[in-house]
Amino acid sequence: QKEVEQDPGPLSVPEGAIVSLNCTYSNSAFQYFMWYRQYSRKGPELLMYTYSSGNKEDGRFTAQVDKSSKYISLFIRDSQPSDSATYLCAMSAQSSASKIIFGSGTRLSIRP
C-alpha cells in the first residue's frame, strides 16, 4: 500500500464549477500537507500548505485536513480553464520534514 493515495482522474468539469480533489494517507506522523499544481511539461508549483489539521483559504482555493480520517482535500471555487493541470498532494512528518511524499496526481480539465 502506498503511503499517499490519490485518484489519477482524469476529472473533467464545466467552467465555474466547484472542484474537489482528495488524497488519503496511512502515516499518522504526517504533519505538513501541501498541494502542488503542475502544468504539462512544467515543474510543480506550490499552491498551499497546511500544518496539522484545519482549513486554509487562499483566493479561490481552500485546503482541508482531517487527520482523524487521514484525508485531505483541495477545493477550487469558480473553476477556470486556466486551472486545467495535474494537482499533486504532498505531505511530510515533523521529524523528517525534508522527506516529502507525493501523491501520483489528479489530472483536472475545466471545460469552457
Next chain:
Amino acid sequence: GAGVSQSPSNKVTEKGKDVELRCDPISGHTALYWYRQSLGQGLEFLIYFQGNSAPDKSGLPSDRFSAERTGGSVSTLTIQRTQQEDSAVYLCASSFRLRPYEQYFGPGTRLTVT
C-alpha cells in the same frame, strides 16, 4: 527574482552512456532536492542536500546514480551506464532550510534512454 533553473531541458542518450544533469537553485536557498517523475507517476525522492551536511541519499535507486553540490549552490546529478528504465523527468527543487514544505521546482530535464 530568478527561479530554479535546470539544464539541459531535454536529453536523449544511448543505453550504457553516462549523463549529467544540472540544477541551479534559488539564491539563498540552502536546501536542494532531486526527484524523478515517470510518466503518470508522482514524484520519487532521490537525494537531499542541506548546507554543508552530509546529503540524504536514501532515495537513490542504485549505485549508478550519484549527485554532488559544489559551493552550496549548483548541483549535478550523474547517472552512469544509463538504462531504459532511467527514462523520466528529473526535477530539482530548492527551499530555505527551515521551510522544507515550501519547495520551488525547476522545469525539469526530460531524459530519454534509447
